[in-house]
Amino acid sequence: MELPVLEQILSANDQIALDNRELLRSRGVVAVNVMASPGAGKTSLILRTIAALQGRQRVGVIEGDLAGRVDADKVAKTGTPVVQINTGGGCHLDAPQVRWALEQLPLDRIDLLLIENVGNLVCPAGFALGEQAKVVVASVPEGHDKPVKYPGIFVVADGLVLNKVDLAPYIDFDAVAFRTAVRALNAGAPLFEVSCKTGEGIAAWAAWLEALRPPDI
Amino acid sequence: MAAMHELPVTQSILEIALRHARRAGAGRILAINLTIGDLTGFVDDSIQFYFDYLSKGTLADGARLAIERIAARVRCSQCGAEYAPPDSRIWTCPHCEALGGEVIAGKEFSVASIEVE
Numbered sequence: 001m002e003l004p005v006l007e008q009i010l011s012a013n014d015q016i017a018l019d020n021r022e023l024l025r026s027r028g029v030v031a032v033n034v035m036a037s038p039g040a041g042k043t044s045l046i047l048r049t050i051a052a053l054q055g056r057q058r059v060g061v062i063e064g065d066l067a068g069r070v071d072a073d074k075v076a077k078t079g080t081p082v083v084q085i086n087t088g089g090g091c092h093l094d095a096p097q098v099r100w101a102l103e104q105l106p107l108d109r110i111d112l113l114l115i116e117n118v119g120n121l122v123c124p125a126g127f128a129l130g131e132q133a134k135v136v137v138a139s140v141p142e143g144h145d146k147p148v149k150y151p152g153i154f155v156v157a158d159g160l161v162l163n164k165v166d167l168a169p170y171i172d173f174d175a176v177a178f179r180t181a182v183r184a185l186n187a188g189a190p191l192f193e194v195s196c197k198t199g200e201g202i203a204a205w206a207a208w209l210e211a212l213r214p215p216d217i
Numbered sequence: 218m219a220a221m222h223e224l225p226v227t228q229s230i231l232e233i234a235l236r237h238a239r240r241a242g243a244g245r246i247l248a249i250n251l252t253i254g255d256l257t258g259f260v261d262d263s264i265q266f267y268f269d270y271l272s273k274g275t276l277a278d279g280a281r282l283a284i285e286r287i288a289a290r291v292r293c294s295q296c297g298a299e300y301a302p303p304d305s306r307i308w309t310c311p312h313c314e315a316l317g318g319e320v321i322a323g324k325e326f327s328v329a330s331i332e333v334e
Contacts, residue, residue: 002250003241005328007233009251011225126222126258148307152258155320184307184316187294 013127016095020102020130021215027107029060030212031115033093033129035153036137037146038119041163043071044196045137045205046114050078052206053112060110062101064093064118071116081105092123095130112209121146125153133158133212140164140171144178147185154185159192161205166195223259226326227267231277233328238276243333246277250330254287256323261286289323 024031036042043063050059061082063071072084083101085093098115105113115131117124125134136157138146141164147154154160160182168175182191190208194201234249253259261284272278291302295315302308308317 001243001334002330002332003237003243004330005233005237006330007237007328009226009229009233009326009328011229013225123222151308152256180316181307184309187317 013095016099017128017130020095020099021132022130023102024107024113024130024132025214027110028214029107029110029113030133030209030214031113031129031131032159032209032212033115033117033124033131033134034137035117035121035124035134035157036119036139037121037142040119040137040139040142041196042116042119042137043074045161045163045194046116047074047078048194048196048199048202049114049206049209050075050080052202053210057111057210058109060105060107060113062093062098062105062113062115064097064116066090066118081110087118091118091120092127093117093129094127098129112212121150121153125156132215135159135161137161137163138178140167140173144174144181147178147181151185154182157186157189159208160186160189162191162193163196165193165200166198223263224267226259227264227271230264230282230328231268231271231275234277234280234331235275237328237331238333241333243276245334246280246331247334248281248283248332249277249328250332251282251284252287252325252327252329253284254323254325255289256320257326259326285329287322287325290321291318292321293318 034042053059059080061075061080063084067086069084072082075082083104085097085101134157136153192201192205194205234246238246265282268282289302290299291308292299293310293315296313298310298312300311
């Protein structure tokens with residue numbers, strides 16, 4: 001006998017992500033999942049963002065790395081609440097890890113939570129954390145072909161950052177090819193071209209983050 | 218996507234099938250019919266491997282997974298034509314050469330039905 005089911009398959013991760021989303025909503029926190037390959041400048045971007053939003057938004061940070069708390073220490077120096085998650089061998093953050101981190105953070109004193117995912121352009125795309133927005137950070141030295149090679153993560157992005165634009169004169173980076181490839185995969189997400197070294201483009205990026213609102217439901 | 222990522226979703230597939238089977242008072246699940254879009258990145262063999270392991274001793278022990286794969290389709294944002302997006306190349310409409318478009322198929326991931334006795 002055949003029984004119709006017609007049910008979406010949500011993993012245990014997705015169910016916990018929904019709980020995280022509800023917790024964040026109830027505290028009025030906007031959470032942003034920052035994804036990039038190792039070395040693209042996720043932590044530098046977070047430090048620049050904290051400085052740019054000083055006095056405008058209370059920022060909190062979750063740092064995801066395989067090991068160590070190098071990044072968390074950098075963030076903590078700014079006086080920003082931060083929790084380090086060490087994934088061991090894990091190639092991405094998952095919703096249960098973020099749940100644990102949310103319980104360590106003073107959510108009532110945070111407006112914007114930046115979640116730095118493990119450096120990886122593949123696996124983080126498939127794991128919801130309960131975030132409001134997903135952001136992908138690419139950088140000039142990585143080359144313009146990253147969107148073509150890793151389409152999955154660019155497709156799901158709500159915002160895109162191209163970092164290290166100050167290095168463009170020294171590197172064979174085809175900006176037109178990069179923008180074309182990104183637009184083919186994702187026509188709607190804004191693209192911010194920035195340099196965390198010089199501060200170029202940071203104001204527009206910070207203004208976009210500041211305009212994000214927590215979900216209604 | 219690396220194969221280990223099939224484990225949590227396979228757990229969910231098993232839970233969904235067991236819940237529906239119990240609700241119907243079924244004695245055994247013979248087959249589970251799944252619909253999986255090609256853009257999900259999930260690998261059939263991997264799901265079956267984890268399923269065989271997780272289902273041992275349950276109503277679904279020995280059940281066959283019948284997987285219907287759905288090919289990716291994109292609707293051009295300019296001319297509205299539907300096309301199959303190429304692997305590892307920029308998504309360009311074969312009719313008008315516009316870039317990208319809206320994904321209309323390929324993200325499916327659901328349990329369609331179960332066969333029980």
